[in-house]
Amino acid sequence: MATMKAIRIHAFGGPDVLKFEELLIPEPVEGEFLVKVEAASVNPVDYKIREGKYRAVQADKLPLVMGRDVAGIVATLGPQANDQLKEGDAVYAMLGLDRGGYAEYAVVKATEATRRPASADAIAAAAVPLAGLTAWQGLFRYGELREGQRVLIYGGSGGVGHFAIQFAKAKGAHVIAIASGAHLDFVRSIGADEAIDYQKQRFEDIVRDVDLVYDLIAGETQERSFAVLKRGGILVSTLAEPDQEKARAHGVRALRYTVNENAAELDEIARLIDAGKVSPKVSKVFSLAEAAEAQQYLAEAHPEGKIVLRVAE
Numbered sequence: 202m203a204t205m206k207a208i209r210i211h212a213f214g215g216p217d218v219l220k221f222e223e224l225l226i227p228e229p230v231e232g233e234f235l236v237k238v239e240a241a242s243v244n245p246v247d248y249k250i251r252e253g254k255y256r257a258v259q260a261d262k263l264p265l266v267m268g269r270d271v272a273g274i275v276a277t278l279g280p281q282a283n284d285q286l287k288e289g290d291a292v293y294a295m296l297g298l299d300r301g302g303y304a305e306y307a308v309v310k311a312t313e314a315t316r317r318p319a320s321a322d323a324i325a326a327a328a329v330p331l332a333g334l335t336a337w338q339g340l341f342r343y344g345e346l347r348e349g350q351r352v353l354i355y356g357g358s359g360g361v362g363h364f365a366i367q368f369a370k371a372k373g374a375h376v377i378a379i380a381s382g383a384h385l386d387f388v389r390s391i392g393a394d395e396a397i398d399y400q401k402q403r404f405e406d407i408v409r410d411v412d413l414v415y416d417l418i419a420g421e422t423q424e425r426s427f428a429v430l431k432r433g434g435i436l437v438s439t440l441a442e443p444d445q446e447k448a449r450a451h452g453v454r455a456l457r458y459t460v461n462e463n464a465a466e467l468d469e470i471a472r473l474i475d476a477g478k479v480s481p482k483v484s485k486v487f488s489l490a491e492a493a494e495a496q497q498y499l500a501e502a503h504p505e506g507k508i509v510l511r512v513a514e
């Protein structure tokens with residue numbers, strides 16, 4: 202039987218629970234295909250799952266191959282996989298929680314994958330799916346952001362934030378980004394009209410009348426957000442359920458959401474990348490065997506944009 206290298210956890214814990222193992226190559230069933238993975242990205246959800254801090258993944262789901270994002274080449278089509286894709290196509294996908302991308306091969310559902318941007322290599326393409334879809338759904342599906350509106354984005358320099366800034370700008374919104382001082386030039390370079398250093402300034406002293414707050418930080422930053430929203434505005438968070446009483450008192454809507462897999466939205470994002478309107482930033486590339494170092498680096502170093510694992514040359 203053919204085997205592959207993969208990074209798998211058998212228990213929750215620190216980086217040492219990530220095991221570099223030889224596993225059987227999984228087989229696609231109906232509606233799925235097998236992708237030869239070239240690159241996989243690292244997201245905060247990966248180390249949250251590893252630490253046992255992600256509610257949707259409990260011990261009964263272990264052992265689990267880590268990783269939600271892949272870019273690679275379609276190797277085998279399962280029955281009725283997808284009439285849009287064929288063997289040899291270069292694709293990218295956000296995987297469901299039941300499978301992993303830190304592996305030489307990954308089974309991908311037809312509803313999760315699409316052709317990757319023609320202008321992006323595998324490393325840049327792997328950086329996109331989960332963070333890009335999170336930003337897309339947060340701004341447009343839940344935040345209802347439209348041209349000409351004002352959006353305030355927290356965590357603007359990170360994986361999700363750097364896509365959110367670029368998507369909002371491409372939509373024609375006025376973008377105000379919050380980041381630490383070292384990343385202000387970066388957030389301006391990708392389209393922020395205004396950049397605020399949260400270590401030096403309180404955003405509520407400067408910002409007023411925003412249509413949308415996009416919150417990637419939560420905590421007291423989220424609490425302070427209500428004051429800067431217009432009546433009728435929306436607060437969207439990836440992290441904490443906002444206080445509904447405060448939302449009502451300020452005449453705004455406020456919600457938390459979880460990203461989901463969506464090939465059609467990845468197509469729209471690919472078009473923006475190929476049009477030169479969005480550019481994934483990859484700060485550092487690690488090998489598959491270095492997954493533990495990669496997760497540590499993402500958790501501790503506050504990198505700009507994304508961290509990616511190179512799985513194949």
Ligand SMILES: NC(=O)c1ccc[n+]([C@@H]2O[C@H](COP(=O)([O-])OP(=O)(O)OC[C@H]3O[C@@H](n4cnc5c(N)ncnc54)[C@H](OP(=O)(O)O)[C@@H]3O)[C@@H](O)[C@H]2O)c1
Nearest residue numbers: 245335356358359360361362380381417439458459460503
């Ligand atoms: N609900 C969902 O479906 C969903 C989906 C994706 C992500 N998320 C969550 O959303 C968050 C952002 O994800 P990501 O991929 O963008 O993470 P990331 O790449 O690690 O970026 C985090 C950002 O937050 C900033 N930051 C870190 N510590 C901070 C602090 N104490 N105060 C203020 N800013 C701080 C960092 O920039 P500076 O160094 O400039 O501060 C960085 O830009 C994560 O917690 C992730 O788990 C949720």
